[in-house]
Amino acid sequence: MMLSSRVAIVTGAGGGLGRAHALTLARYGARVVVNDLDIDAAQRVVDEIAAAGGSAIAVAASVTDETAVAAMVDRAIGEWGGVHILINNAGILRDKSFAKMELADFRLVLEVHLIGAAICSKAVWEPMREQRYGRIVMTTSSSGLYGNFGQANYAAAKMGLIGLMQTLAIEGEKYNIRVNALAPTAATQMTEGVLSEAGLEQLDPMLVSPGLVALVGEDAPTRAILCAGAGHFARANVTLTDGCFIGAGDDAAERVIADWDAIGDRTGEIVPTYGFTQAERELASAGSTAPAVARAG
Numbered sequence: 001m002m003l004s005s006r007v008a009i010v011t012g013a014g015g016g017l018g019r020a021h022a023l024t025l026a027r028y029g030a031r032v033v034v035n036d037l038d039i040d041a042a043q044r045v046v047d048e049i050a051a052a053g054g055s056a057i058a059v060a061a062s063v064t065d066e067t068a069v070a071a072m073v074d075r076a077i078g079e080w081g082g083v084h085i086l087i088n089n090a091g092i093l094r095d096k097s098f099a100k101m102e103l104a105d106f107r108l109v110l111e112v113h114l115i116g117a118a119i120c121s122k123a124v125w126e127p128m129r130e131q132r133y134g135r136i137v138m139t140t141s142s143s144g145l146y147g148n149f150g151q152a153n154y155a156a157a158k159m160g161l162i163g164l165m166q167t168l169a170i171e172g173e174k175y176n177i178r179v180n181a182l183a184p185t186a187a188t189q190m191t192e193g194v195l196s197e198a199g200l201e202q203l204d205p206m207l208v209s210p211g212l213v214a215l216v217g218e219d220a221p222t223r224a225i226l227c228a229g230a231g232h233f234a235r236a237n238v239t240l241t242d243g244c245f246i247g248a249g250d251d252a253a254e255r256v257i258a259d260w261d262a263i264g265d266r267t268g269e270i271v272p273t274y275g276f277t278q279a280e281r282e283l284a285s286a287g288s289t290a291p292a293v294a295r296a297g
Contacts, residue, residue: 002217004029007080009072011063011120012090014041017139017186017205019048021087024209025216026054030085033076034058063090063116066123073123083124085135085216088117088161098152106153113139113157118164125168125177134177135216138165140225141183145236162225162238169223170274178222180215183236184208185229207231239269240278245285 008025012018014036022032026049036042042058049056061068076083094105128134143151144158169179186205211228225236244262
């Protein structure tokens with residue numbers, strides 16, 4: 001029962017992956033706020049948790065509604081004294097090729113996935129800082145990490161969540177707030193018609209959720225991107241190659257083109273610890289001793 005003293009909020013938990021996450025967190029002892037737009041679906045998950053001896057409450061709220069999200073966090077704190085874990089799981093799809101996609105559908109998907117995760121994270125951020133403990137998980141996707149036809153809106157939102165994760169992990173480090181991302185592959189309402197029927201049969205959402213436990217425990221990592229599906233787990237990273245110095249000159253563009261393979265050589269590539277690592281490398285390559293960062297905070 002490694003999460004027995006913890007309170008978790010799982011958004012979009014009335015079914016699919018969110019339900020699997022809520023059930024798994026409860027099985028490890030967490031008290032769970034089951035959030036969903038559909039209060040009946042959320043209550044059914046609460047009933048499942050209660051039947052297994054766990055503790056949970058259902059809250060109907062859109063992750064895009066700042067007032068409703070704040071009230072959900074306040075309720076969790078009022079009922080159980082704090083919020084220790086946030087799983088940003090809620091999402092929608094509006095798949096079409098970019099040529100056929102309406103910008104309204106582009107905005108809507110970003111609003112739910114990216115802005116919704118920011119709203120929920122912001123709502124728990126100060127309580128987590130005050131208690132000097134927090135675990136936040138963003139739900140990213142291979143579509144965001146690597147692209148996928150017909151999902152420009154979804155991919156943009158999911159890669160945006162990686163940037164949000166990277167920065168919140170840096171800002172939350174001194175408060176023991178660890179922020180990670182989960183890239184799941186699972187048979188849910190969102191993946192019907194996207195994945196093959198044969199593949200969906202092997203992609204039970206419950207096979208993803210064990211990875212979630214690793215991202216929210218006492219010894220959780222931070223800034224990890226965990227890919228999970230069908231019981232298989234892998235790590236994804238945003239890397240930086242060693243590159244090469246081109247310098248100035250009228251022929252600089254031609255030399256970039258000529259040295260393209262060397263610039264992209266992945267031998268010795270690194271996972272930067274923060275964004276200005278790139279600037280530091282560039283200045284060092286140019287022979288500069290000036291600091292890359294003038295100020296922070």
